[in-house]
Amino acid sequence: MQKILVIGGSRYFGKHLVxxxxxxxxxxxxxxxxxxxxxxxxxxxxxxxxxxxxxxxALGDRTFDTVVDQVCYTPLQAAVARRVFAGRTERYxxxxxxxxxxxxxxxxxxxxxxxxxxxxxxxxREPGRGGGPFAFAAVRTAHVLGGGREEFTGRLAxxxxxxxxxxxxxxxxxxxxxxxxxxxxxxxxxQWTAGQSFTGAVDAASHGSLDVLELCALIAERVxxxxxxxxxxxxxxxxxxxxxRDYALDNSRAEGLGYRFQRVAxxxxxxxxxxxxxxx
Numbered sequence: 001m002q003k004i005l006v007i008g009g010s011r012y013f014g015k016h017l018v019x020x021x022x023x024x025x026x027x028x029x030x031x032x033x034x035x036x037x038x039x040x041x042x043x044x045x046x047x048x049x050x051x052x053x054x055x056x057x058a059l060g061d062r063t064f065d066t067v068v069d070q071v072c073y074t075p076l077q078a079a080v081a082r083r084v085f086a087g088r089t090e091r092y093x094x095x096x097x098x099x100x101x102x103x104x105x106x107x108x109x110x111x112x113x114x115x116x117x118x119x120x121x122x123x124x125r126e127p128g129r130g131g132g133p134f135a136f137a138a139v140r141t142a143h144v145l146g147g148g149r150e151e152f153t154g155r156l157a158x159x160x161x162x163x164x165x166x167x168x169x170x171x172x173x174x175x176x177x178x179x180x181x182x183x184x185x186x187x188x189x190x191q192w193t194a195g196q197s198f199t200g201a202v203d204a205a206s207h208g209s210l211d212v213l214e215l216c217a218l219i220a221e222r223v224x225x226x227x228x229x230x231x232x233x234x235x236x237x238x239x240x241x242x243x244x245r246d247y248a249l250d251n252s253r254a255e256g257l258g259y260r261f262q263r264v265a266x267x268x269x270x271x272x273x274x275x276x277x278x279x280x
Contacts, residue, residue, distance in 0.1 A: 003027045003063070004194055005089070007049060007081075008070030010036035012150050016187035017068065018042055024191065029062070052080045059084070066091040066194045067134075074116045078123035086133030093193050096121055096138045098179065098203070098249050107237070121201070135199050141186050142179035142205035142249050143241065146271035150183065155240040159216065160276040162239075164223045168230040171242045175212045178241055179205035179249040182267045189259060198257055205249040208264040212242035222272045 009018045009030045021028045022041050029043035038044050047058035049071070067089045072078055078094075085092060099114040100121065121138045145156050162169050181189075181204055189204045210218075216227040232238045251261055 001025050001027060002065040002195065003029075005029050005031055005045075005062075005064045005067045006070060007031045007067065007072070009038070009068075012147065012152060013144060013183040013187040013190075014070045015039075016184055017070075017190050020187055020191045021194070029064070031058075049077060049080065052084060055080065055084055059088070062088065064089045066093060068093045068095070068190055068194055070095045072117075072120050072124075073113070075119035075123045078120035082124055082126075082133060089134050091135045091137070091194070091197075092124060093190065094121060094124055094136070094138045095190065096140045096201070098140050098142055098205075098247075100140060102245075102247070125200075135197065137193060137196075137199050138201045139186075139190060139193055140201055140203050140249070142181040142203070144183050144186055145180055146183045146267065146274065148274035148277070151275065156271065156275045158240060159219050160223060160272060163216065163219050163225055163227045164276060166225065166228060168228040169212070169216055169242075170230050170232050170238045171212050171216075172238050172244045173231050173234075174244075175238075176243045176246045176248075177209035177211040177214075178243055178247040179203075179209050179251075180264050180268070181206045182262065182271065185262055185267075189254070189261075192259055196257065202254050202257070203249040203251050204254060204261075205251045206262050206264045206267070207251070209248040210264060210268075212239065215241060218268065219272050219276075222269060223276050 004021055004026050006018055008014050010032050018028055018030060019039055029045060030038040031045040031047060033048055034046040045058050047055045049055055067085055069081060072094050096117050100118040124136045145151060159169060185206060186204055220227040
């Protein structure tokens, strides 16, 4: 049994991670601003992670074997966490993103998000004098899908809604493949990572990348309507998951460490059905 703190953990795959850890027998505590209560059997700390003084006060003398940080977006947040959790935990796992490699589409918002995550990783990874305050791992996750209404990004719904309505989907002329992962699988992977000892960055993605044309074809088959496509000019924005350069992750390090991922083909049809059913 481990003592694990989950920072965030109040929605989507974070909620599933918390219940997985609890059901595995770990002593789990959730830290958030009080927006949502944790499930039964899970402890709670209410604090604003950006306020270092109040965060220290809220934590008191608590210590943890592992911290899983679901909501670290900036180097300032990472710096606060590095100081506050030094001496409180042996291991720190940050949920990061594939966008740290090369944000796509390259909008100002996407670049700011990617740069924030990239710099946050760097702050938490920095060894400093005498080594770092804890062992650090960054989970760079693929595009997370599944869960119907729980999938708050609306990216899969963009496709199911347009194709069901006969509205064209905007795509690049020669789109490249990208990587996906089911919301339950990323929760399982984070649970597994919390119990490991490796450090550094690791990519988390189901096997089998897809380009946007393949995704549209599968959705069209599931909703029973042909997919209308509209090709955008080079450099113009397109629908989510349409990329004009290679945008797939390599999960070989995680597999080499002992984790076994699902195939996208095994779970994506059900995820499409869940999302498409919301508009029926």
